[in-house]
Each structure stands twice: as C-alpha cells, then as structure tokens.
Amino acid sequence: MTTTVKETGTLNGFDSTTRSIVSLTDTVVEIVSDAGEGAQKAGQSFATISAKMGNGIWTVEIIPADIQPPPRNAAGASGIRIRVGSKSVTNMGDKIDLIVAFNEQSLLGRLAQANFDPNCRIILENKWRTHPDPSIVEDYTKVYDQLVEEGYNVYEIPLEELCAEHVSNPKLGKNMYVLGMLCYLYSRDLGLAEKQVAEAFRHKSQKIIDNNLILLNAGYTWAQGNLDFRYDIPALDSDVDRIVTNGNQALALGIMASGMEMCAMYPITPATSVSHFLAEVFENVGGMVHQSEDEIAACAVAIGSSYAGKCAVTVTSGPGMSLKTELLGLATMAEIPLVLVNVQRGGPSTGLPTKVEQGDLLATIFSTHGDAPKVVMAAATIEDCFYSILTARKLAETFRMPVMVLSDANLATGQQPYPRPVFSQDWVAPPIDQRPLAEGSIPYDWDPRTGLSKRIIPGQKGGTFTVTGLAHTPDGKVAYGPMENQKSMEYRSRKLAALQQSLKTPEVTGDEEGDLLVLGWGSTKGAIDEAVARLRKEGLSVSSLHLRFLQPMASGIGDIMKRFKRVISVELNYADEPDGDIITEENRRYSNLALLLRARYLVDVQTFGTVFGQPLRPRVVEERIRQELAKINVTA
C-alpha cells in the first residue's frame, strides 16, 4: 500500500513542490562498492537509525572472501542489504527496490546474484564515464546502457566530486555522503543519524567525526535539492523498549549476562566479532577473553576453567569446531560443563568463509568418536542468540555436559531490533557450594534415573579425586570392569532423556493439521514464516514448525508431523534432489534435519536443501511449497 503527500518548499533550485513523499510499508535497499569503501558502515548505520525510529529492520552484509579483492570486480563486490519495514522484519526479503553502487562492476555482481525489482532505482557513481582509461569508460557505458535498456531508473551522480567539495579525501567519505542521501530519501531523522555517525566513529578523533558529520549533512541536502523522489516508511508505534544488535553482539551480551567468566577463542570468520565486542566489555563483569594459540587450546582452556568452577564458553566456526571435537568428547566423558558456540559458515574445509550455511548440525551432534551425548540448540533469531546463551550455561552446569549453540553467518552480521532484556539475577548461576565435603563424597554420584550428579570443584576439602577421560567408576577411578562402562554410558545418556522430558513441544505456525508442514531450524525461521504466511493468505493449507532444541528433541514433534499429508524440511545445507541424475531412493542424501527426523520418527520427510551461500528468500520457499502442494494433489 502506498499513499502520497505533497511536500512544500523549493531547495537549491530544485522544485520540490512537485515531489511527493511515497509511503512504504516494506522496502529493500542495497549499497555496493569495492571492499574497504565503507558501504557496510553506511548501511548498518542506516539500519540502526531506522530501527531507532521504530522500524523493523534486517541487514545482510555482502562480504568478499578476500580483504582486498581487486577493485571494480563483480565477484569482489562488498556491501550491504537492508530491509526496512513498518512492522517487524525477519529476513532479507526478495527484491531490491533501490541500490547505490560506487562502481558499475559491483552492480553487475549483484545483478547476477540478487533479484532487482523491475522498478528498481539505481544510484550510480559516474566518475568512471570520464576515466582516463578508455577500457573503464567502455565497461561503464556498456553496463549503464544495459541497465537503461532493461528499464531501470538509473541516477548517475558524481559522488566523489560532490564529496570533494567538503573534504580533502573524498574516497574515504563517500559512504557517509550516501548515508545522508538515504536519510533524506527515506525521511530518516537527521538528529538520530548524526548521533549514529558519532557512535560509528567513536574510536576515531573528533576531526574525523566532524568530517563525517559534514558529509552526512551534505548528502542529505544534495538529495533534497537534486533527486525527484522521496519515501517514508512509517513505523508502527511500539510500546516496549527495544535494543538493536546483530547476532554476534547478542551472543556477546548473552555471554556477559550469563555470569560465565571465560571466553577462550581463536579468530575465525564469522565468529570472531563476538570476541571483539566481548574483549571491550567482558572485564566489567569479571570475565576475560583469551585468544589461544589454536582452537584446540581454546577449547582446552575453557574446559580447564569450567573444571575449576568458572563456567566457560568457546566461540568458533566450522573448521575450529572440527579441531575441538576430541576435547568435546573429554568434556562429555569427564562431565565438565562447557558452552560451545558455532557460528556456522559454508563447509567443508575452508568452504565459504564469509557466507551462510547450516551444514554443521549433524557434525555438531555426532562430532566426536564414541557415544558422546551433548545438548545442541540453534538460535532462530537475533534475540534468540542472547537467550540461548543464558539457557546453555544453565543446562551445561545442571547436566554437567557440553551445550552447543548454533548460529550462522546470516544471524552473525544481521541486525534486528528486539525487546530490551530485563536484567534478572537468575541469569547468573548461584555461587557453587565450596564448603568442605561430607566424608564419602564421590565425583560421579549418578542418580540412576536421571544420570545427574553433583560436581566437586578443586579447592574443596574432602573431595580430592582425579578427573579422567578414561572410562571411570562413580568414585572417578579408572574402570576396568565391563559393567562399569556400560552403566556410566547409560547414565551420561540418561541426562539427555531427563532434559528432554522438561522441554516444551514447539508451537506450529498455522493450523495444527493440514496438507503440508514445513520444518526448519536456525536463521531460516523468518523467511519460512513469511512464505507460509503469504500462502496461507491465499488459502493454501500449509503450516510451519521451527526447532530450537535439536538434541534432545522435545516430545510431540512426531505427532505433529503425522497430522500433515506431506512434510518437508527447508535447510541451508546440501541435499540431493530426488530427480537428480543417478539419484535413487537408495543413494539420495537428505539434508541434516531431514535425516534426523526420518530416523527418529519414521516419517517420510522430504527435503529442500540449498548451499548457495545466500540467506533464504521467502519467494524461494514459497515456490517450493507450491511444488510440494502440487505433488500431494497428484498423489491424492
């Protein structure tokens, strides 16, 4: 729905009386450039300003794999996508409505990968048109002509030249000029924008902050005087205080809030920024970020700290996760609490370091040799990233086992507003009882029903014992008898059953029964829910179910699935399509969740697994749902 109001006043010789403000409820903007030109900073700021105005937002960073890819390179495009809505936004949306490009090659990269709305407005730096290198001029005009031919609204503007009117090095300031333009074009609050720029450059000198503020204002004024369109995205009033963070900041805040006192890590994209944030603030709550010599050491340091009574977390991504696996087995066997966060990226091996994938679910559940039961949770939203950590710490300590929290590259850098957490003392675990132990206390006093036992912490008088990764008896001694191993394995496994009994059945979105059920986990929730909502409006019988606990799984999931004619899991990990070349029912490989569900519930779960390295778009899910529904109607 769009409404139009007239704006009054004449500016810079541009007659803005003829311009209308078009009111939008949902729109997608991108900024693309060469790496290092600050497109992400501008876009993240634009998103934060919008969130602060009460809008729903979702951001996706477009990150090249190299720090300095060659300039003017379609594959090396760096940038950001921002979806802004009147209401809450849960995913990156489908089509681009407006794109700002610092060069035409970055734009080409997006044309190849993203969907442009036929009416997409393109704002393009035109300094290339007069470049001394004729081949650049040729490339530029070729792309420009193509865009015009395809019917896009292209606005060529001399970005760098305009910036040069205000600062000595216009190359560095273009991004803030663009931010100013966008603030005008989308009727953003300039005061908020100025505050946001000051925050974004808070580690820089006042002179740099001032220059950026000048550019912001200049961009705003220029757009006002020179562009013939303007939008507003009215926000629906919200009566709750909210915070806007990306997923990694939410994880870091969760770590701070959980009372954990050690975060041991080794740098790896896209997990590292958790520790960047945490390193600045963790000491204020008595914690420390320790950068180890490798991921193995990081995991070992975390285990050592947890064993000594100071619960610890280690944060990593795929390759690091692989390295930690032997130690995960140790934590499971020795029953040492540990929180491990895996911000997934594309795998295997170095894979797609900056891109999203949900390929580690099975690897996380089954990561180490032998039977090593551990809890696996997945954050579905940015807010979830915060609360999952609080839950994870509690579970790790109560159940004396590793708790794995899965996030991914989409959540890591995406920003979203959510209700401001209300501080609670319960977030922090109560102090561990350190009093001398009663005579006869043993380290693994397993409850035969639940497998739970009380921990003994070094320093405690009367409790001296040796932890071992060898099979052991209740008093912690190396087990030599066959029954001892059988029993202790059973107790460690029982802990998962005990936890499972306390989990709530997840809620179905849509009807409790019907034609098609779409299952998902992790960051794809927003896109799946949006697709399902659209189709339900059309009257189609489709519902969705999103899982946060992947191990153990709550009761009732099997029953829900059985109430639908067809069930499909939608995931960002590899799966064979059933009609692929030489693919048969006997060799077809299912995506991670589908395989788990099929094995546990004996339901013929279909699967839609893709590994494009892109967040899921609702339209893609929508199309697949239609195809699946059509299959039911054929078989019925």
Place this chain on the structure above:
Amino acid sequence: MFGVNETQTVDYSQEYYSLEDYQSSTPRWCSGCGDNAILTAVQRLCRDEQIPPEKAVFVSGIGCSSRFPHYMGTYGFHSLHGRALPIAQGVKLRRPDLKVFVNMGDGDCCSIGTAHWIHAIRYNMNMTAIVHDNEIYGMTKKQASPTTPMGIVTNTTPKGTYMEPLNMLSATLGISNVSFVANAVEWIPEVLYEVIRQAYLHQGFSFVRVVQRCPHFLPNIFDPFLRNPDAIQILTNPGATPMSDSLKSVYKNVVENNPADINQARELSMQKDVMPVGILYQATGVPCYDELRRAPRVVSMEMRKKALEDQFNRFAVNAG
C-alpha cells in the same frame, strides 16, 4: 562474587599433612620405571611445603607418565594426549589460588602438544611442568618419540630412527619469556628433589625435564650416564641447597652456573655426551600472563547489572 569464591579461606594452620596425605592408589607402572622416583620426589615436596592436598591440581596428558595424577592424593586431571598445558592454563587463569602442576610424556609435550609447549613458555603462567622424558612412547609400546636418539630400533623404526633427536632444553631456551629451565635425572633423587623444589618456588612457568628410565622398552639407553658419573654435569648455583657429601663423592663433574645467564644456559644445553643436571636458567621479573589477566576486583550484582545496562543503552531504541 559468583561461581567459586577463591578468597574463601579455611584455617589450615591446625593441620599437618604427612606423606600419606599425598598418596592415592598404588602406582601401576612397571617395576623399575623411573616415574616412581618422580612421584616420590613430588609427594615429598608437597609434604615439605605443606600444600593442602585440595589446593593442588596435577594436570596430565596421556601416556604412562600421565597416570601420575591418579597416584596423588590431590586433585588431578588426566586429560588428552598433548593437551595438558592448555587445560592447566584454564585452571590457573581463573583460579590463581590453586597450585598447578603439569605432567607430560616426551611425546605428549614435544610431539602432539608442541604448539602448546611453545606457547606455554611464552605465557609464563605460574605453574610447574614436568616432562617425563623416557625418550620413547611407553604407553603405546615402543614407538619412536621426537627425543629418541638417532639409530634406535623401535616398532615404527625397525632400521633405527632416522633423525637427530629434538633437544627440548635448547628449544625451550629459545622461546621469548622463558623464565625457568631445569634438567634432572630420576636416578639422582637428591638433585631431582632440589630441582623440583626450586621449580615449585619459582615465580612463573617452570619447565623441568626429567630423564626417566623405561626399563620395559629401553632398558640400556641411559647406561652411558649410569655407568659413567662423569658424563653427568651437576650444575650448582648460589641459591641451591648444597650438595650432600655422598653426592659429591660420586659426581665430580660439578659446574658453578649463573642461572641468570641465558647464553651460558644455551651452551650447557647443547652439549653432546655430557648431560647437565640442575637449573640451567632462571629469570626473575618476567611478566606472567595469568597475573596480567587477573580480574582486578570482585564484581557485585549491582556492578554486573550496571555493566549490562550500559551496553543495552548503547543499542537502545526507546518505546514511543
């Protein structure tokens, strides 16, 4: 303060700990295994220093030598092959009140755990590390270790080992922040005890290599040193307990060493045919990572709340 309160004190002054307090189950090492002597020396040290058993943590890797913590009456952590050091670091970083010891085999420390060994020297955290160097893989039944001398026949090198052994003393002496390096042999209990005692009293990371006999797999390998006391070069230093008369009567090759001199230490460590026994190098005042990273103060619930609210404010969007 949340989690464990390390400032909580118990009055130990009334208690006297005897050797039995540091003993646990009977060791299952082969008879004649040099690990027994190391165990005895360490238990004596704990008794002499009156370390409350619950305040000591022995962390080990995997191997014959890594069974060590099981035989101590203290806390222990028998971890994974090669990973004893980072686990011990995790303990020490958050529990400065605990006395941390690390026991490793030569394969544990100098093969699979090499990265951790190098970095542990550089972190220079307050703990005592003992490498039980039997120059062989004992636990897995006689495979070559990085410290196995050239030409020795093992199960993986039936034609003899191919390379010169790794010199862990000179390697350690080459790492930044190194602050204590000593060498001992388990068959001279007096020096072994003295070296471990000084290592324990040292501020920072003390690295002690103990040459340890494995009669089961390499029964004769240390014979040149056992048969010829002159091949053992005893290092004395001004701070050390004077040598006993009986020791002096057997070991005549005594060198006055200035442990502050790293060049001399490196030279001593590089000798062939002669083995230095004693403290090669000791530096004072080298920064300790665990002290640099110590939490500056106890955090109250109010401080915790404030720190969080400050961050929430940074990201706040207020209702409107």
